Amino acid sequence: MRRVALLGLALLLAVGATLLVGCQSKEVTSAKVYIQQDDWDKAIEQLKMAVKLYPNDPEAHYLLGEGYAMKGDYEGMNREFDASLAISPKFEKQIKATREKYWVRAFNNGIKKYNAQAYDEAIKDFATAAMIDPKRPESYIDWAAACLAANKLDEAVKAVEQGLQNVPDDPKLLALAGEVYLRANRTEDAVKVLEKAVQADPSNAGAVANLARAYHMLGKKDKALETYEKALAANPDNTDLIFNEGLLYLDQKQYDKAAERFKKVLEKNPDDYEANWRLALTYLVLADSLNAPVAERLVNGEDVPKEEIQKVKDAYAKAIPYLEKCVELKPDDPDLWLYLGQAYVRAGFPKKGEEAFKKEKELRGGESKSGK
Numbered sequence: 001m002r003r004v005a006l007l008g009l010a011l012l013l014a015v016g017a018t019l020l021v022g023c024q025s026k027e028v029t030s031a032k033v034y035i036q037q038d039d040w041d042k043a044i045e046q047l048k049m050a051v052k053l054y055p056n057d058p059e060a061h062y063l064l065g066e067g068y069a070m071k072g073d074y075e076g077m078n079r080e081f082d083a084s085l086a087i088s089p090k091f092e093k094q095i096k097a098t099r100e101k102y103w104v105r106a107f108n109n110g111i112k113k114y115n116a117q118a119y120d121e122a123i124k125d126f127a128t129a130a131m132i133d134p135k136r137p138e139s140y141i142d143w144a145a146a147c148l149a150a151n152k153l154d155e156a157v158k159a160v161e162q163g164l165q166n167v168p169d170d171p172k173l174l175a176l177a178g179e180v181y182l183r184a185n186r187t188e189d190a191v192k193v194l195e196k197a198v199q200a201d202p203s204n205a206g207a208v209a210n211l212a213r214a215y216h217m218l219g220k221k222d223k224a225l226e227t228y229e230k231a232l233a234a235n236p237d238n239t240d241l242i243f244n245e246g247l248l249y250l251d252q253k254q255y256d257k258a259a260e261r262f263k264k265v266l267e268k269n270p271d272d273y274e275a276n277w278r279l280a281l282t283y284l285v286l287a288d289s290l291n292a293p294v295a296e297r298l299v300n301g302e303d304v305p306k307e308e309i310q311k312v313k314d315a316y317a318k319a320i321p322y323l324e325k326c327v328e329l330k331p332d333d334p335d336l337w338l339y340l341g342q343a344y345v346r347a348g349f350p351k352k353g354e355e356a357f358k359k360e361k362e363l364r365g366g367e368s369k370s371g372k
Contacts, residue, residue, distance in 0.1 A: 017137075017270065024052050024059070024262070025053065025057065025060070026048035027046045027047065027049045027053065027054075027060070028046070028047070028050050028057070028059060028060050028063065029341070030046045031043040031044075031046035031047045031060075031063055032063075033051065034046065035063070036290070037067075040067050040070045042072065043063070043067055044064065044067040044068070044071075046080075047060055047063050047064035048064065048068060051064055051080070051083075056087055056093055057087075058084040058085075058087040058088040058090050059084075059090070059091065059254040061080045061081070061083040061084035061087065062080065062081065062084040062091040062094065062095060064080045065077045065078070065079075065080030065081040065084065065098070068080060069098055069102055074102070074128065074131045074132045075131065077098075077099075077102075077132075078131075078132075078134075081098075081099070086112075089122045089149040099132060099133050100133075101369070102132045103129050103132045103136060103139075103347045106125050106126075106128040106129040106132060106299070107125070107126070107129040107136075107138065107139060109125040109143070110122045110123075110125030110128075110129060110142060110143075110146070111142070113125060113313065114145075114146050117149075119146045119147075119149045119150035119316060120150060122142075122146040123143060123146045123147055123150065123152070124154065126139055126140075126142045126143035126146055126159075127139075127143055127159070130143060130144075130159075130162065130163070130166075130277040134166040134167075135166060135167060135214065136167075136268045137163060137170035137172065137173045139163070139168040140159050140160060140162060140163025140164075140166075140167070140173055141163070141172055141173055141176055143159040144156045144159040144160045144163070144176055144177075144180055145176070147159055148183075150179070153180070153183055153184055154184075156180045156183075157180055157181075157184055160173065160176060160177035160180050160181075161177075161287050163177070164177060164193070167317075169196070169200065171197050171200035171201040171204065171207075172201075174193045174194070174196050174197035174200065174207075175193075175194065175197040175201075175204055175206060175207035175210070177190075177193045177197075178190045178191075178193045178194035178197060178207060178210050178211065178214070179206070179210055181193065182210055182213065182214060182217075187214050187217050187218055187220065188218070190210065190214045190295070191211065191214045191215065191218070194207055194210055194211035194214060195211065197211075198227070198231070201235045202230070202231055202235070202342075203231075203235050203238070205231070205235075205238050205240035205241050205244070206240070208228065208231040208241060208244075209240065209241070209244040211224075211227050212224040212225070212228055212244065212245075213246060215227060216248060216251070218236075219270045221248075221252060224248055225245070225248065228241060228244065228245040232245070237268070239264075239265045239268050239269060239272070239275075242261050242264050242265050243262065243265050243272075243274065243275055243278075245261050246258045246259075246260075246261030246265070246275075246278060247278065249251060249261060250278065250281075250282060255282050255285060255286050255367075258278070258282050259279055259283065260281045261352055262275045262278050262279035262282065263279065266279065270325070271325075271329065273326060273330065276322045276323075276325045276326050277326050278324070279319075279322045280319045280322035280323045280326060280339070281319075283315065283316075283318040283319035284316070284319045284339065284343065286315055286318075287312065287315035287316040287318070287319065287343075287346070290311060290312050290315050291316075291346065294308055294309065294312050312346070313346065313347050313348045316345075316346040316347040317343075317347040317348075318341045319339075319343050320340070320343050320344065320347060323339055323340040323343055324340065326340075327340055332363060333363075334359075334360045334363035334364045334369075337356050337357070337358075337359045337360035337363065338356075338357070338360045338368075338369055338370055340356045341353045341354075341355075341356030341357040341360060341370055342370070344356055358372045
């Protein structure tokens with residue numbers, strides 16, 4: 001009989017405990033009344049008491065998080081939301097909706113201010129968005145971009161590093177972090193994140209170019225070229241990759257290979273100014289290397305075979321079509337007219353050279369670096 005009585009008492013206590021947990025506390029009840037009256041200050045007071053008295057009540061934590069959000073205290077919001085979810089997923093849907101609402105508001109405000117070039121204000125909004133939902137990579141990406149636009153490199157580093165702590169595998173964030181690290185002269189850190197970025201998205205030409213650049217800066221030229229070759233194997237028609245590989249060959253003084261890459265770009269886009277200029281520059285460098293010893297011999301009164309002189313002229317002539325395209329695309333750049341005039345003269349077209357020098361002189365307001 002005693003054992004039965006004890007079991008009955010235990011059952012009664014268990015039921016009572018269940019009823020107690022299932023009941024809404026008076027503090028939460030009071031808070032809901034205040035919320036209906038839009039009196040969040042008093043609601044928050046009641047909810048603070050509720051979470052203190054009943055720390056395992058997911059609704060109390062959830063509602064307190066809503067209150068903090070209303071007051072713009074997003075750290076408090078996240079703390080209470082996380083506490084609620086740790087106890088139960090019951091309010092997960094509401095929590096997700098609230099975070100989304102406030103995140104969208106902050107992020108869109110940041111976009112508007114960024115587009116208006118109010119970068120300092122945009123930085124604040126993107127940082128707030130990152131605080132509201134730390135798992136959204138867009139916040140950190142635009143936060144860092146606004147910092148770069150405002151010439152605040154240290155803050156850009158802070159933005160990407162905070163982002164990488166919370167979203168370590170996002171390809172776009174990794175790529176941007178690599179660019180930021182390169183600007184901050186943190187080359188080894190750049191390589192680490194850019195390797196991950198390229199592995200995640202081999203088609204990201206900017207990330208590939210920055211990774212190759214970082215390798216090059218560290219003296220790993222073979223690694224840099226290998227990076228381009230792998231990327232081009234997967235994306236053979238990507239002109240950005242082809243162009244950047246050409247730049248690397250140009251920097252390494254592998255002029256034939258550089259010219260080949262720039263020509264490939266122009267086959268796909270004849271009006272690409274940078275490709276035209278780099279190809280012209282490549283041919284000018286090659287022509288200068290041929291011209292220097294010939295010019296020295298002529299100055300010294302030596303007889304130089306006509307074939308050698310013609311070879312120099314032909315070398316300069318190769319640059320002319322691309323310089324002509326450059327002045328077509330940028331007709332107001334006096335330096336381009338200077339280079340074109342020099343190429344004309346050295347290629348054996350003195351009259352065209354004089355015309356180009358005249359145009360250069362006009363653009364410089366009556367002066368010319370050519371001496372003409």
